[in-house]
Structure formats: C-alpha cells, structure tokens
Amino acid sequence: MQKKVLSTVRESAILSKVGCYNTVSELEMVKALGVQARWCRAPRTRRLTQMVQLCLGNPGKGGVGAVVRDSKGAVLGSVAAGLSSLPSGERLTSVLIVYLRKVSSLMQNADIDANTAAKLVVEYEIYSLLLDCLVNGNEQVATASTEAIRSLALSSKGMAIIFPANGNGATHLSNLAARCSSLGRIRIFALIVKLCADSGPVSSTIYNSNLLSLLEAEIVDTSDMLMTFSVLELLYELSEIPHGAKFLSKSTFLQLLTSMISNTTVESLLRSRAIMISGKLLSSESIRTDVDESSINAVFSAIDGRFKLLKDQDSDEFESMLEALGQIGSYVQGAELLLSSPAPLARHVVDAAFDRQGRGKQLFV
Numbered sequence: 599m600q601k602k603v604l605s606t607v608r609e610s611a612i613l614s615k616v617g618c619y620n621t622v623s624e625l626e627m628v629k630a631l632g633v634q635a636r637w638c639r640a641p642r643t644r645r646l647t648q649m650v651q652l653c654l655g656n657p658g659k660g661g662v663g664a665v666v667r668d669s670k671g672a673v674l675g676s677v678a679a680g681l682s683s684l685p686s687g688e689r690l691t692s693v694l695i696v697y698l699r700k701v702s703s704l705m706q707n708a709d710i711d712a713n714t715a716a717k718l719v720v721e722y723e724i725y726s727l728l729l730d731c732l733v734n735g736n737e738q739v740a741t742a743s744t745e746a747i748r749s750l751a752l753s754s755k756g757m758a759i760i761f762p763a764n765g766n767g768a769t770h771l772s773n774l775a776a777r778c779s780s781l782g783r784i785r786i787f788a789l790i791v792k793l794c795a796d797s798g799p800v801s802s803t804i805y806n807s808n809l810l811s812l813l814e815a816e817i818v819d820t821s822d823m824l825m826t827f828s829v830l831e832l833l834y835e836l837s838e839i840p841h842g843a844k845f846l847s848k849s850t851f852l853q854l855l856t857s858m859i860s861n862t863t864v865e866s867l868l869r870s871r872a873i874m875i876s877g878k879l880l881s882s883e884s885i886r887t888d889v890d891e892s893s894i895n896a897v898f899s900a901i902d903g904r905f906k907l908l909k910d911q912d913s914d915e916f917e918s919m920l921e922a923l924g925q926i927g928s929y930v931q932g933a934e935l936l937l938s939s940p941a942p943l944a945r946h947v948v949d950a951a952f953d954r955q956g957r958g959k960q961l962f963v
Contacts, residue, residue, distance in 0.1 A: 695738055695739060695742045699742055699745075699746075703749075716750060716753050716755035716756040716758075716759060717755060719750060719756070719759060720759060725747075725750070725759050725760075725769060726768075726769060728743050728746055728747055728750075729743075729769055729774060731743040732744060732747070732782075732785055732786070732789065733774065733778045733779070733781075733782030733785055733786065734778075734782070740785050744785075744788070744789050744792060747760065747789060747793075748789075748792060748793060748796060751793055751796065751800055757800070757803060760793075761803050761804070761807050765807075771786055771789075771790065771809060771812075772807075772808075772809060772811075772812060774786060775787075775812055780822065780825055783812075783816075783825075784825070784828050784829075784832075786812070787812065787813055787816075787828075787829060787832050788832060790804060790809055790810075790812070790813075791832045791835055791836050791842070794836055794839060794841070794842045794845075795835075795836075795839050795842065798841040801839075801841045801842060801845055802841075802845075804845075805845045805848070805849075810845065810846075810849055810851075813829050813832065813833065813851075814849070814850060814851065814854060816829040817829060817830070817833075817851075817854045817855075817858070818854065820858075820864060820868065823865055823867075823868065826868055827867065827868060827871065830868060830871040830872065830875065831871070833846065833851065833875050834871060834874060834875050834878065837875050837878035837879055838878060840882075843878060843879055843882060844882075844888055846879055847879050847882070847888040847889050848888065851875075851879075852876065852879060852889060852893050852897065853893065853896070855872040855873075855875055855876050855879075855897070856876070856893070856896045856897050856900050858872040859872050859873055859876070859897070859900040859901060859904060860900040860903060862907075866913065866914070866915050867914075869904070869915055870914055870915045870918040871918075873901060873904075873915070873918045873919050873922050874918050874921065874922055876897050876901075876922060877921065877922025877923065877924075877925040877926055878922075878925060880894060880897065880925075880926045880932060880935075881925040881926050881928060881929060881932055882929070894935060894939075895939060895940060895941070898935075898936075898939045898940075898941040898943055899940070899941050901919055901922070901923070901941070901943065902941035902942065902943055902946070904919060905919060905943075905946045916950075919946075920946075920947065920950055923936065923943055923946075923947055924947075927947075
C-alpha cells in the first residue's frame with residue numbers, strides 16, 4: 599500500500615511542478631510517509647543564483663535558508679532570513695547579501711579551521727561567485743562580497759586563492775580587472791586597498807604580485823577624469839596606512855604623481871589630490887630610507903613651480919600645497935628636507951602666512 603501511495607505522489611509531482619521546493623508542508627508529507635532521506639552533494643552546475651531564480655516572481659512574502667556542510671556532509675553552519683514581499687530583483691539581491699555575509703562569518707568562525715573553510719570555497723566554486731558579485735552586483739552586494747573576500751584572506755589557504763601563483767587564471771585580480779567595466783575595476787582597486795589595510799603580510803603579497811601596477815596604469819591614462827580621480831582617492835586612503843605608504847614609496851607612484859603635478863594640462867582637481875598624496879608619502883619618519891633624494895627634490899621642484907604659477911590666485915590647489923608642506927614639515931626629517939631643498943618651499947609658506955589676501959589669517963588660526 600505504501601509503495602502505491604509513493605508512486606502516486608511521485609506521478610502527481612511530475613505532472614504538476616516537476617520538483618520539490620522543500621517547503622514545510624512538502625517536508626512534513628515526506629516525513630509522514632516515512633520516506634528515507636539523506637544528504638547528497640549538489641551538482642556544481644546549480645549555482646546559487648540559479649536556485650534562487652526558481653522561486654522569483656512567486657506572490658507573497660519570501661525567505662532564504664541555507665545549510666553549510668563539509669565534503670562528508672557534516673553541518674558547519676546554517677542561516678535563515680525573511681525577505682518580505684520584495685520585487686524579484688530586490689529579492690535576489692537580498693538572498694545574495696545573506697549568502698555573502700554567511701560566507702564571511704563562516705571564515706571568521708573560531709570553531710571551524712580557516713583552511714578547511716577556504717577549501718570549501720574552492721570545492722564549491724564560491725570564490726568565483728564572490729568575484730562576480732563584486733564586479734557586477736549593486737553597491738550592497740559588492741560591499742558584502744568585499745567583506746567575504748577580506749575574511750577569506752585571514753588564512754594562508756585563503757591567501758593562495760586570492761593571490762594564486764599562476765597569474766593566468768580567470769580569477770586572478772589583474773585578469774579580472776582587464777575584462778570588466780570601469781566600475782568593476784574601481785571595486786577591484788578598492789578591494790586591493792582594503793586588503794592592504796588589513797595586514798602587513800597581505801600588503802607584501804600585493805606588492806610582490808605587482809597588483810599595484812593596475813593603479814599605476816590608471817594614473818598614466820588621464821583620459822577618464824572620473825576614473826583617475828577615483829584611483830587617486832584610493833591612493834590617498836592607501837597612503838594613510840603605514841605599510842601601504844611604504845610600498846607606494848618603493849614603487850613608481852611618486853614619479854607619476856610628480857609628473858601629474860608638473861603637467862599644466864591636467865585638471866586642477868587631479869593635481870590637488872596628487873599633491874596631497876605626495877605630502878602623505880613624504881611625511882614619514884623613514885622618508886630618507888624609503889625614498890631617494892632625487893625623487894624628493896623632483897616633488898619639491900614640481901610643487902615650487904605650481905606655487906609660482908598660482909602666487910596671486912586663491913585656489914584650492916594652493917591650499918592643498920600648503921597643507922602638504924605642513925604634513926611634510928610635521929616631522930623633523932621632513933622639516934630638514936624642506937629647509938635644505940634647492941626649491942625655496944619654506945619661503946612660500948612664510949609668504950602665505952603674511953599674505954594680506956586672507957591666507958595668513960587661515961594659517962594662524
């Protein structure tokens with residue numbers, strides 16, 4: 599009799615909706631019939647987004663739930679969240695955010711070995727999904743993906759996933775940046791900066807992987823002002839991080855910034871940011887060991903040239919130069935460099951301090 603009932607249920611399911619959605623009522627029916635069920639590995643082709651889209655468009659409130667298992671089927675964690683009555687697009691976004699946050703918390707779970715969690719990321723191709731969400735998702739999804747990737751970088755296995763030894767892989771950040779949109783590139787650059795901020799070892803890996811060259815290329819190409827300005831903003835953020843500033847000083851960034859400051863065809867907004875970043879890089883106590891003297895003098899000469907051009911102008915660029923010199927002079931070594939430089943930068947500061955046009959009042963406040 600039981601076999602006949604099961605056969606009827608199976609036939610009915612095939613004729614109606616070709617599958618089971620694992621709703622409470624459906625699972626209660628399976629339990630009531632005494633059907634033996636066991637966990638099995640889901641096919642790799644069943645991506646999260648594909649599974650989510652099966653229920654999009656259904657009326658009423660929605661929800662999302664997931665169980666994370668290792669390769670043997672042992673439960674590592676679970677998550678469930680309500681989605682309310684959202685449009686299909688917003689529902690998918692909410693599901694992705696819940697999923698990405700769970701991945702992030704899984705990486706930080708003290709009860710789970712970090713390398714084991716990283717292995718699951720590879721085994722179930724989660725990292726590819728993280729990158730896809732980073733470059734193609736909306737702002738909320740991209741932020742959640744960034745946090746998950748930062749959590750992944752906490753382990754040595756995770757570092758090997760993010761920075762593979764083989765630079766030809768599709769998930770290598772440089773290759774991904776080469777084939778995505780300008781917004782996607784900015785998000786990748788922002789991820790690199792945040793990873794640098796997390797730890798010195800990660801910064802070393804990024805420097806050795808030559809990933810900073812991605813930002814260098816965007817500075818050289820000033821055809822897209824918005825892109826260049828966005829990269830400069832990220833560089834300014836990186837220059838405020840001690841180990842980040844150290845690696846920037848060792849690269850060609852200072853020379854590129856010097857060229858931008860000297861270039862009269864560059865927008866004033868970009869020059870102002872380049873000046874501020876240069877001031878940050880040269881305001882370190884280890885300036886003499888991190889930067890050679892010729893590079894320092896080149897920056898000073900470029901700033902001196904801009905001072906002479908803007909002497910009678912009350913511009914934001916002028917104020918940026920004064921602020922940059924103030925940052926450099928805040929350290930004894932920086933002050934010595936300013937006073938001994940062939941470019942009379944100290945004189946410009948004194949002139950500005952006693953300027954009757956209003957700058958002097960601002961300097962002495």
